[in-house]
Amino acid sequence: MIDMTLTPLQQDFILHFGEMGSRWGMNRTVGQIYALLFLSEDPLNAETITDKLRVSRSNTSMGLKELQAWNLVRLRHIPGDRRDYFTTPDDLWEIVRTLVAERRKREVDPTLTKLRELELAGPQGDAYAEARIAELREMIEMMTQFHDEMNRLETERLVQLMTMGRKLGGMLEKAPRLNPFRRAAK
Amino acid sequence: MIDMTLTPLQQDFILHFGEMGSRWGMNRTVGQIYALLFLSEDPLNAETITDKLRVSRSNTSMGLKELQAWNLVRLRHIPGDRRDYFTTPDDLWEIVRTLVAERRKREVDPTLTKLRELELAGPQGDAYAEARIAELREMIEMMTQFHDEMNRLETERLVQLMTMGRKLGGMLEKAPRLNPFRRAAK
DNA sequence: CATCGATTTCAGAAATTTCTGAAATGATAG
């Protein structure tokens, strides 16, 4: 087997992602596996990951399963080798899109469903709570629709939008709703 | 003391937020306290919260402390009553801004710091990893800058932007970088 | 400054999550 040692740079990066893992809704091992794959030019198999991270083989298996559930890794095969190899996509934008989509699925969509369900039950006589729930549902809907629109954009347009910087504000300033393209008054 | 019972609507909402709490980087009690305050028209004190949620007084205390660390609740006082009362802001946009800012602080900023630190150490001889780290740092910088710009917008502009829908794509389409305001060609 | 109510702290208990090793399952090649 190849060299099992990680460079100090890799070590540091991987340990950091391990710590951040829990804040991102995954556990430490999942974060570390992801970080390792992210820094590896070539696909790695489970055995290699196990050795490099010094975790149990079964933990690696579960971590990879989890990363697949998140759509964050790609499965590859090497001719003449029957083991599974894993990589992360090269394109960082694709990674971010996936991450956002998955977090939305886990953190936002269930709440939207619940709010709709609560509203369907009809007025219960608690006007304030009902109004608050409706308002929250509307806001989440607006944000998820916006996310859908952003997601529809090709990466190049997205980057274009994101790098507009200060212009974004100016573009909208004082613009009447029906003609938002009008140049902002100096 | 007032009525300690929650309506079924409140119950359901609060239990849901308790479950979601963990996915949002807080624990169940914190999620429940937040949900309760969110649905309450008037500020509540710790004692009331404790009774309504059936948790220990100390747990409530810690939960409120956590919510204050997140800037998600406001402390209020009622004349002639020396207890602390808590509310959530009325404005949902303000809430979302806070939530996003706090999550960024916890989930993104530490990584940005770490990546910069790794780059500062200079080339270590692992060209691929170094390139990947630089690329990641650049992307995160672009996104945080974009976030800063969005944050600078007044709420009305933000809503305007978010409700633009399909127009967003059209606006950018084929637009040359130096004149992004030009109307897209039909 | 003593009292009383409100709040926080904190050590340990309880609950939950993560991780492991062993056994089971799957899959390919002979």
Add this chain to the structure above:
DNA sequence: CTATCATTTCAGAAATTTCTGAAATCGATG
């Protein structure tokens, strides 16, 4: 079909997080 290697499953161990009750601290009031 069998042997062999790869992967998954899963019950329990280990680690971590959450929660509680008791004690300590805080802070206003007389």
